[in-house]
Amino acid sequence: MPDTAIAGAPAKAATGGNILQIRNLEAWYGESHILHGINFDVNAGEVVTLLGRNGAGKTTTLKSIMGIIGKRTGSVKFNNQEIIRATSDKIARMGIAFCPEERGIFASLDVRENLLLPPVVREGGLPLEQIFDLFPNLKERLNSQGTKLSGGEQQMLAIARILRTGASFLMLDEPTEGLAPVIIQQIGHTIARLKKEGFTILLVEQNFRFASTVADRYYVVEHGKIIDGFANADLAANMDKLHTYLGV
């Protein structure tokens, strides 16, 4: 596949150029080999969703991009820069932000401290007023202990805190897991709004009905490989295949 990315392209390339390029990514948890050669691309301004069953390697893919998985090989290029060897703090400073599945709200910090914790890595993050506009609940609970929030509020906080940092490439790991339908809807609106703001989003989801409301493209992960990929417009045509892949 030809390399379409422009060298030195800005993080928020309005051109829709290639922002993330993954080639033959393999990763290990200790002795167990989880990713067996992942290949895919994300273009600037897109919402791309990784679908797949439990244990397929979706979360590991995100963690490998973030530099959290100790042993990984292959190539991960962000804005045409190789980051497969970089440590996670360096990767974060390049403008990639990660919202983990378990949300990672800190119990010993209040909501305000949790929100302000991730350091600003570059200009262009959302100002606090805009974040409170997206998540009004958080403003009322600034002084509560982080883990006293409801599951939905914790998820909002986990997303909110990575919006201020200036990172323009967001990785959200199952943001709707275990949440009430009305909250899921709110998170869907938020993702749509972030896309409009120019954020690029890589989403991991089990719930493809939710994903279909926000995603531009899908990749299907199975046994640590990408086995299929299609655009949102082709979702209906791929429904049968998808049911087989996901076992739903």
Added chain:
Amino acid sequence: MQALYAQLLVGLINGSFYALLSLGLAVIFGMLNIINFAHGALYMMGAFVAYFLLNLGGINYWWALLLAPIIVGIFGMILERTMLQWLTGLDHLYGLLLTFGIALIVQGVFQNYFGSSGLPYAIPDQLKGGMNLGFMFLPIYRGWVVIFSLVVCIATWFLIEKTRLGAYLRAATENPTLVRAFGVNVPRMITLTYGLGVGLAALAGVLSAPINQVRPLMGADLIIVVFAVVVIGGMGSIMGSIITGFALGVIEGLTKYFYPEASNTVVFVLMVLVLLVKPTGLTGRAA
């Protein structure tokens, strides 16, 4: 009555050292997950650095109060970079054995050159003499140690609980991987935290030099009691270790007045009682 107040003061002074040392241990345990058995040796080094500064460099007590914690803190950070960092993710036992070994080596080296007897360190001129408070005579230096330790303890508490840097520290104690994935250089923060904890021990060493003399084993004697203090207070809490430190110093002092025979064991008796009733310590969080 005079004797009671005198013992209360001794208790507060010992409590100051307990608080400064257990505070450092709590901070180090939180971030590095290491039970720092070298703490007593580093406390001793603080006192020796003050002694060297005065006798070799003519640098007075006030500068030593600033320089000794920095010098010993840097020594601690070198230990962390070269040895302790490799223990990340291993059982507590490894950190305990390594730091215990470091303590024995450091103490052995100092004993080799200075024997076991104490070297004198004079009280600075500004803090000589005493005050008659009406109900007791207060040596100024001892009052200074109590107040200064309290200020340092509260400043450390403020740093950790109320500032942005402290928020990084608390967050990294909970989930270092995620904090690093936000762009914070966590390994460097761990090194600095160890330096901070060690610096507090060295500061206690400088404060104690004019009271207890400067001896290679001064830390070895103290650290056993300090570990009992930490067990009673619980490892997790900053304010808990400060309060427990001062409180146990006072309890020890009062025991010396009311039942002197038990003064050396009262802390350990309390430790056993706390372990029986609340094994995580009075303010500690369950692991």
